[in-house]
Amino acid sequence: MFPDAHCELNHSNPFELLIAVVLSAQTTDASVNKVTESLFQKYKRPEDYAAAPLEELERDIRTIGLYRNKAKNIKKLCEILLREYGGEVPADRDELMKLPGVGRKTANVVVSVAFGIPAIAVDTHVERVSKRLGICPWKDTPLQVEETLMKKVPKEEWSITHHRLIFFGRYHCKAQSPKCTVCPLFHLCREGKKRLKTT
DNA sequence: AACTCGGGGCA
DNA sequence: TGCCCAGAGTT
Numbered sequence: 473m474f475p476d477a478h479c480e481l482n483h484s485n486p487f488e489l490l491i492a493v494v495l496s497a498q499t500t501d502a503s504v505n506k507v508t509e510s511l512f513q514k515y516k517r518p519e520d521y522a523a524a525p526l527e528e529l530e531r532d533i534r535t536i537g538l539y540r541n542k543a544k545n546i547k548k549l550c551e552i553l554l555r556e557y558g559g560e561v562p563a564d565r566d567e568l569m570k571l572p573g574v575g576r577k578t579a580n581v582v583v584s585v586a587f588g589i590p591a592i593a594v595d596t597h598v599e600r601v602s603k604r605l606g607i608c609p610w611k612d613t614p615l616q617v618e619e620t621l622m623k624k625v626p627k628e629e630w631s632i633t634h635h636r637l638i639f640f641g642r643y644h645c646k647a648q649s650p651k652c653t654v655c656p657l658f659h660l661c662r663e664g665k666k667r668l669k670t671t
Numbered sequence: 672a673a674c675t676c677g678g679g680g681c682a
Numbered sequence: 683t684g685c686c687c688a689g690a691g692t693t
Contacts, residue, residue, distance in 0.1 A: 573689090
């Protein structure tokens, strides 16, 4: 889930946001954005996904990575939404995490972006940047990273913090080639100093 | 903790 | 054209 997507998404529609974020797992937002316009034209409500044959839904999102899993998950997810939640997206992280294809990271994005509930979504960028900066130990799980960040950041800034860290990680503090020599945070970054010494 | 699922971006 | 990237679920 890259930050680009948040700009294109309809924040006032939790259902579309949920579908888009589920589609985004392990793929670039550019590829998700290619299908969402036509997808949201065709499928408006959970009923529409639930009624569609699986093969048809697969075809409609074919260009996205892991599309078979995602089609299956989305169809099931919509059936559960209809059966258990009156067709509405629950504004609750733990309820969202019961849905197939929705893990903690996706659930945190949905509650924070769609419902304004303070949450820190820990994806690989947030995790990597937090660890490089020394905010938390390398051995921490994503959940531990989330808890540490929640302790260190005021609640009002949780959501914007994960946006900032995702941006920073995606475009600047990249996994393979971080731009340490021109990094504004170099003076407080453990990993940056280590990396520049060895190069 | 390791593996699987699949396509896009970039070297 | 092959390597690296990005979550969730299962074992």
